[in-house]
Amino acid sequence: MDWLGLSKKTVIVTGGASGIGKAVAVGFSEVGANVVIADMNQEAGEAAVSELSTESGNQHRFVSCNVTDAESVNQMIESASEITGQLDILVNNAGINIPRLLVDPAGKEEFSIDLWNTITTVNQTGVFLCTQAASRAMLKNEKGGVIVNMASESGLEGSEGQSAYAASKAALYSMTRSWAKELGKHGIRIVGLAPGILEVTGLRTEEYERALSYTRGITIEQLREGYKKQSIPLGRVGRLDEVADTVVYLASKRASYIHGTVINISGGKSRA
Ligand SMILES: NC(=O)c1ccc[n+]([C@@H]2O[C@H](COP(=O)([O-])OP(=O)(O)OC[C@H]3O[C@@H](n4cnc5c(N)ncnc54)[C@H](O)[C@@H]3O)[C@@H](O)[C@H]2O)c1
Structure with a gap:
């Protein structure tokens, strides 16, 4: 029985070549959806597609896409829509995070305007471009569609050394609410x-950990220790x-009345 109602639906997962996006792509393929992995990393994206389940006759494809480029996004949406003639679900997951301080007394690790803009452009403008193009396609569907935005707990909490990232994720809370009013x-x-804090993904590179530990005045070892036990009630x-699993559920017909809100998935963690 297709309890989730996702069989043969066409789903785009941006940033699906790695980490969370790759796991989301696997999840959708296992419930019979056609999955389009849209990512800048062609080699990893094609490898990720080859690992997806095709047990129920579903089809998957990799589309090379830079979410910050409108032309590239439009072509990606067109390619995804070709599989069944319509696009049903978009998961805005592509994102980047490069830690820096607002001001560094040592003058070493401050945000430049270019780095600030790069993070904002991928994490915020990329979501705007993909959601606009996908919504235009979904308007043609008899039964509309679903969009899932990958925010972050840091969006509401703020995060030392990650202000550009946290701000771009806070914007997704607001965009989700505003667009719910327009698209509903x-x-x-x-x-x-x-x-909240997850097992390691591509985001957590050595350079990321070096920069983040610097901005917090701790060692990389102390940072890694913090990942393990930092006030997570589930331990x-x-x-x-x-x-x-949560993304798949939210995109399914079982979540049909959940709209215009951001769900927290952090093992009960809070910094209060
Ligand atoms: N890992 C965590 O703990 C965590 C926590 C909260 C939120 N998130 C969010 O989850 C999402 C996925 O993160 P992840 O941890 O899996 O990272 P990741 O680095 O493993 O995956 C990100 C993917 O996005 C792709 N990408 C980056 N820029 C792109 C662009 N301009 N166009 C197309 N693709 C692009 C990368 O190639 C990569 O495949 C991000 O939005 C991130 O902010 C992650």
């Missing part, structure tokens, strides 16, 4: 998901499949 009347549902970091 067209049958397009939009929700957000805000993960562990989150798994990627736990985030993926």
